[in-house]
Amino acid sequence: MKVLLFGKLGMLGSQMLKALSGREDFEMYAFDKNDFDISDKNALSEALKRISPNFVINCAAYTAVDDCEKERDVAMRVNGEAPGAIAAVCKEEGAVLLHISTDYVFDGENSDGYKEDDSTSPVNAYGESKLLGEKLVAENMDDYYIVRSSWLYGTNGQNFVDTMLRLAETKSELNVVDDQIGSPTYSKDLCEEVIRCFLSPYVADLPEQHERMLNTNDYSEKKLPFGIYHLTNTEHTSWCGFAKEIFRLKDLNVEVNAVTSEEFQRPAKRPHCSILKNTKFDCKMRSWKDALEAYLKLTT
Numbered sequence: 001m002k003v004l005l006f007g008k009l010g011m012l013g014s015q016m017l018k019a020l021s022g023r024e025d026f027e028m029y030a031f032d033k034n035d036f037d038i039s040d041k042n043a044l045s046e047a048l049k050r051i052s053p054n055f056v057i058n059c060a061a062y063t064a065v066d067d068c069e070k071e072r073d074v075a076m077r078v079n080g081e082a083p084g085a086i087a088a089v090c091k092e093e094g095a096v097l098l099h100i101s102t103d104y105v106f107d108g109e110n111s112d113g114y115k116e117d118d119s120t121s122p123v124n125a126y127g128e129s130k131l132l133g134e135k136l137v138a139e140n141m142d143d144y145y146i147v148r149s150s151w152l153y154g155t156n157g158q159n160f161v162d163t164m165l166r167l168a169e170t171k172s173e174l175n176v177v178d179d180q181i182g183s184p185t186y187s188k189d190l191c192e193e194v195i196r197c198f199l200s201p202y203v204a205d206l207p208e209q210h211e212r213m214l215n216t217n218d219y220s221e222k223k224l225p226f227g228i229y230h231l232t233n234t235e236h237t238s239w240c241g242f243a244k245e246i247f248r249l250k251d252l253n254v255e256v257n258a259v260t261s262e263e264f265q266r267p268a269k270r271p272h273c274s275i276l277k278n279t280k281f282d283c284k285m286r287s288w289k290d291a292l293e294a295y296l297k298l299t300t
């Protein structure tokens with residue numbers, strides 16, 4: 001199956017490329033900003049039409065949440081309009097689109113967390129731009145999966161875990177926000193679940209690949225209906241709880257003080273509750289603590 005990936009150099013995209021490149025079932029084509037800007041409609045359309053993929057995965061995005069406040073137009077173009085343009089060409093080409101989105105489309109005021117169809121109401125420019133992307137994808141095609149995830153970390157990208165480990169080299173005490181709750185998610189786990197649940201059933205459609213898939217334990221029988229999905233490691237914590245667990249697992253003696261979002265001001269407001277409930281299928285992702293332990297084993 002021909003798969004085209006946008007955002008191949010990013011934290012999630014690089015993990016996705018690694019996971020898919022190792023398999024014979026996927027013929028990979030991957031791009032990032034140094035190939036072309038996804039908001040350049042001509043370049044986008046040319047690449048999609050030349051390759052004519054069966055499946056497109058969009059991991060490209062403008063993800064600097066605080067910078068999006070002052071570069072709103074860039075955020076809207078890259079996170080909003082570009083996914084809409086990708087969707088329009090995917091429709092013309094008959095490709096399925098899997099677009100990655102975020103917990104930041106919600107306002108975070110519901111402390112129980114959010115189901116896939118709950119109403120959205122972003123509290124910052126990044127969230128608004130990602131919501132525009134979701135809306136334009138849904139407006140421009142039917143055969144799409146929008147996969148929202150949260151609090152990503154992993155190799156090859158700036159993330160909270162690496163920041164905490166770096167700060168621990170020079171500080172014995174840190175203030176960390178305790179009134180924002182979410183599910184930290186390991187990019188490797190997210191990629192594996194996306195491939196298992198969303199891509200594998202399409203490969204299984206191709207008769208010559210079917211046998212191979214059955215030999216991999218990675219075969220998921222049914223295609224999921226198109227629409228919006230929530231996918232994170234399970235269980236939740238605050239950033240403060242997350243930091244404490246990082247230091248506990250690494251056996252680092254750093255005192256973590258719980259502070260409020262009010263005390264720890266940032267240019268962009270953050271939602272208080274980022275819990276994404278998956279109510280649509282049997283998710284096999286492990287708990288955030290188990291995933292974190294696995295990731296930390298890779299770090300020195």
Ligand SMILES: NC(=O)c1ccc[n+]([C@@H]2O[C@H](COP(=O)([O-])OP(=O)(O)OC[C@H]3O[C@@H](n4cnc5c(N)ncnc54)[C@H](OP(=O)(O)O)[C@@H]3O)[C@@H](O)[C@H]2O)c1
Pocket residue numbers: 006007008009010011012013032033036037038039058059060061062063078100101102103130148149150151152153156157158
């Ligand atoms: N990180 C999180 O905590 C988190 C949480 C929930 C959802 N998400 C979503 O997950 C997806 C992947 O995020 P990530 O953390 O992997 O982000 P990332 O590391 O910033 O990767 C995004 C990639 O997209 C590229 N890109 C940016 N603007 C582009 C443009 N105009 N044209 C082409 N490529 C462009 C970036 O290139 P440059 O680096 O050169 O700009 C980067 O390689 C995004 O949709 C994000 O919204 C992330």
